Amino acid sequence: GENVEQHPSTLSVQEGDSAVIKCTYSDSASNYFPWYKQELGKGPQLIIDIRSNVGEKKDQRIAVTLNKTAKHFSLHITETQPEDSAVYFCAASMGGFKTIFGAGTRLFVKA
Amino acid sequence: EAEVAQSPRYKITEKSQAVAFWCDPISGHATLYWYRQILGQGPELLVQFQDESVVDDSQLPKDRFSAERLKGVDSTLKIQPAELGDSAMYLCASSWGGTANTEAFFGQGTRLTVV
Numbered sequence: 001g002e003n004v005e006q007h008p009s010t011l012s013v014q015e016g017d018s019a020v021i022k023c024t025y026s027d028s029a030s031n032y033f034p035w036y037k038q039e040l041g042k043g044p045q046l047i048i049d050i051r052s053n054v055g056e057k058k059d060q061r062i063a064v065t066l067n068k069t070a071k072h073f074s075l076h077i078t079e080t081q082p083e084d085s086a087v088y089f090c091a092a093s094m095g096g097f098k099t100i101f102g103a104g105t106r107l108f109v110k111a
Numbered sequence: 112e113a114e115v116a117q118s119p120r121y122k123i124t125e126k127s128q129a130v131a132f133w134c135d136p137i138s139g140h141a142t143l144y145w146y147r148q149i150l151g152q153g154p155e156l157l158v159q160f161q162d163e164s165v166v167d168d169s170q171l172p173k174d175r176f177s178a179e180r181l182k183g184v185d186s187t188l189k190i191q192p193a194e195l196g197d198s199a200m201y202l203c204a205s206s207w208g209g210t211a212n213t214e215a216f217f218g219q220g221t222r223l224t225v226v
Contacts, residue, residue, distance in 0.1 A: 004153075006153075032213045034215070042220075043202050043204075043218050043219050043220045044154065044202070044217045045217070046214055049213075049214060089153050096208070096213035096215070097159070097166070097167060098167065099156055100156075101153030101154050101155070102153055103152055104151075104152070104153050
């Protein structure tokens with residue numbers, strides 16, 4: 001079955017710097033890769049996603065890249081702000097089925 | 112803005128008791144998911160519905176857990192009997208469904224504590 005590994009588990013950056021979180025997946029059949037932000041006591045919130053027919057997608061300060069050959073995908077946050085502090089999860093699925101989440105990255109943005 | 116509704120937000124129960132969680136997905140969403148999230152870990156899929164049908168319950172501990180979505184709208188997840196190891200956040204999510212509409216939206220979750 002699918003396995004998703006996420007690194008780092010904790011990331012601390014200075015406000016205004018960039019943050020990068022990386023994930024790898026094992027099943028080449030996976031074709032949908034969402035990223036979620038989870039704040040304390042709340043459910044995960046979808047922030048960006050990418051499908052296997054696209055190499056990169058950007059939405060304001062957030063971007064995601066996908067390397068299908070290497071089975072890697074990454075989340076990039078530029079110009080980080082204190083409100084970006086949260087836990088971020090990557091996930092991989094086959095068209096919305098068999099969704100597997102990574103273990104999460106706790107991001108701290110220091111003001 | 113449409114949201115996935117879950118209740119209760121918090122539940123404390125004694126081991127061996129029965130407990131139930133309710134979820135109302137975003138209107139029109141055909142796919143409904145139940146996830147379990149242990150503190151410090153990512154969500155783990157328990158069961159996935161397409162309308163009223165179960166399409167994946169491979170990770171659901173069927174000896175004690177059950178889930179239903181009788182009319183293809185809201186859903187109930189039940190645990191009987193509850194065990195100490197069931198303490199976790201139970202999350203419901205929904206999506207329009209189909210391979211092209213996979214964006215899933217989560218509710219606030221139900222925090223279960225088994226004592």
